Amino acid sequence: MYKCLNCGNTEKFLGYAEEKGSVLIYKNDFDPSSEPYTWVYMVSEKNWDSNLTVNKCFVCNSKNIIKI
Ligand SMILES: [Zn+2]
Numbered sequence: 001m002y003k004c005l006n007c008g009n010t011e012k013f014l015g016y017a018e019e020k021g022s023v024l025i026y027k028n029d030f031d032p033s034s035e036p037y038t039w040v041y042m043v044s045e046k047n048w049d050s051n052l053t054v055n056k057c058f059v060c061n062s063k064n065i066i067k068i
Contacts, residue, residue, distance in 0.1 A: 002054050006062035013065065015054040 003010045023039040056063045 001068050002065050003068045004057035004060065004062055005064040005066060007057060007060045009057050009059045010068070012058035013054045014056050014058055015052060017053075018051040020049040 001010060002013055004013075019041065021041055023041055025037055025039045028034065028036055028038040054065055057065060
């Protein structure tokens with residue numbers, strides 16, 4: 001969990017997520033205005049790798065965030 005030292009928010013933050021792993025790619029027939037292909041992650045994959053970085057507080061934009 002994270003906490004903003006400026007306003008005390010523990011609920012919502014802005015950050016950066018990065019995920020690496022096997023995906024299943026399929027043709028996107030549901031929304032023709034978006035990408036022609038979409039994908040789902042194969043989350044059961046053993047060599048799954050994900051990375052999450054919290055940058056700032058969603059409420060007050062403070063970067064004074066601690067991990068609790
Ligand atoms: Zn805050």
